[in-house]
Amino acid sequence: MSTPTYKTRSYARKKKSAFWPMLLSWLIPGYGFMRNGFVGRGIFFFVILQVTFLLGAWLRGTVLVPEFNFRSPGFNLVNILTFMTQMFNGGLGLLSMLPELTGPSGAVLPYEESATWADLGAFYLLVSGGMNYFVMIGTWDNFYSEDADPLVVPAREEKHA
């Protein structure tokens, strides 16, 4: 029986624990890349996506909880898709949603639905969430899926291989 190479063992270890890294990648953009050794890239994702979200919040954009009951006159499919996309940036998305759940007193980020630039701000939130979706898909595809390339081993691990 041959001894498995370091890279094969590394791949098996990564496959075993995908849930927490993916959950944390949702809450903290770029976490999955940082965990797998692409620290610079992970930090870039974190900074650029959080700055985009916070710029949107500064323009008074917020994550608004849509009407899910399709019998209600307020039901709107676009609002639901917007909400889902914005919520792909989990950490700040949950913070931004607080006033919707607890009232204006629970606002951590600026909250003013009727502000002039609120719609543009909400679009910043949408882009931030949508791009974290691609970062999460990249994390899954490159490090955890069945088809993940076992040679995608972080530079710091390769040094010891």
Place this chain on the structure above:
Amino acid sequence: MMSGLIFLPSLIFLSLVVCSVYTMAVEVHADGKKLVRSMLYRFMRLLGVLAALAVVVFFFSLI
């Protein structure tokens, strides 16, 4: 006047965010030079599509 000052930089900034994040998330193996080239290519293509959309919207507004 003020709207343009907010919307145009927003358009460019968000396009740059989309192209840079998408390129870096998808092309894990690429080196820095190739990443920048892919990112700029996607950025120019996206701006081209947006410009074409703006022209279409302009002509629709004349109807």
